Amino acid sequence: MANGVWHTRYGIEINLSLPDLGHPGRPELLREITASITDRDPQLLECLAHHEGRECQSEAGGKSPWMFIRRGRVGGRRPLVASHLPVTHKPTPAESAQHKATKERVVETAARYGLDSEAEVPVADRRSVTDAVVAGPSGIRIGWEIQYHHISPSSVHRRSVNAVENGITPLWVAKDRTASLIDRAPWARVDLPWKDIADGKEMVIRGGYRHLQVWKCIPSSDRHCLVGEGAGHCGAIHADWFVPALCVPEKKPVHIEDLVLQSATGESVPVYVPSRGNGRAGRHMWVSADDRMLWEEIVGERSPLPPASAEEDDDVITFAEQEIDRTCRAGEEGWFVSDARPLRDLGQPTGGFTLPAMPVQGSHKAMRITPVERAAASVALGCPTWELGPCAGCGQLMHRYGRYAAMYCRVCRAVRNGR
Secondary structure (H helix, E strand, C coil): CECEEEECCCCEEEECCCCCCCCCCCCCHHHHHCCCHHHCCCCCEECHHHHCCCCCHHHHCCEEEEEEEEECCECCECCEEEEEEECCCCCCCCCCHHHHHHHHHHHHHHHHCCCEEEEEEEECCCCEEEEEEEECCCCCEEEEEECCCCCCHHHHHHHHHHHHHCCCEEEEEECCCCCCCCCCCCEEECCCCHHHHHCCCCCECCECECEEEEEECCCCCCCCCCCCCCCCCCCCEEEEEECHHHCCCCCCCCEHHHHHHHHHHCCEEEEEEECCCCCCCEEEEEEEHHHHHHHHHHHCCCCCCCCCCCCCHHHCCCCCCCCCCCCCCCCCCCCCCCCCCCCCCCCCCCCCEECCCCCCCCCCCCCCCCHHHHHHHHHHHCCCHHHCEECCCCCCEEEECCCCCEEECCCCCCEEECC
């Protein structure tokens, strides 16, 4: 990685550590050199050492003298750095075997379930192309974005917004736990070699799909208190999102094949859970429709795709204003090597939500209803009569959501065990 590069078209030397790149008369230069390789000539940028006829370390290490620009990490700084392209890179849009195999798996799975699907779908007046769009019987359209390489947070947000504006729910697929798209849009992470994908091996979702867990904070609970310290219990009702392996009891893993079907039919839906400590931060995830319904009832709000600034923290460039280092640094270790990207998919709970304290039992007169009234309420709520019962707090009828054993009161938000 280097802080300088040669522009072959303009015949100029670019200093990546300067705010104007050393050319104040070319305001569009930064946009041009940071464009995707598939959108420009791959030989546009050249290693300075190679251009000047000096030793270029890249050619001995499976790289080419041609370069691309990205944001590096040096301590807390985000400088622009130039890195060598692999010798196998072609100027035409080419996908890795793993990317291609994943896209084919999505399309083939959709066809097996009788869903309409299409690969390479132009979106937003052809400004971007979605890897695959799967349509469900009720008109739900899921835009699968297979992103196995680095992409900036602002690009993730821009393309996600474009998809939503065109009636498509974005679903990003990553393989790396450090991927910048994680939690910035509805996502799923898989990590399977391309040959296993091509051979039909099931693709387990390692991150991005969660289950809602609701429990009463008492000593017999298998979970700790979300608001207390140590091993204490507050007696309140807690709710939080967990990956399948951390659920109590543990749940079976979800596969990409499952998500292809369930996202298109509405059985699995995206949800955004804001951070309780930071209104801007939060987590995107895929969950069951039942879980999202219960969550929205518990928190009393809906959380759509949040707005984001055009430039996020990971996009802010730091200009150190240094002299250009003309030595080819390919393959070397030192200060110029970017710090490792932080892990974003940690699999930890989201922080949870604690329901307001229940009213003291007996403060309200319990509701008494006849069998006829109970049957009528059953029809109105869409659940069997045996799943209805009066709330101990306010006396209103409680009802059950989906497969959950907990019964929930819409009025005072009390939760109690059902059966």
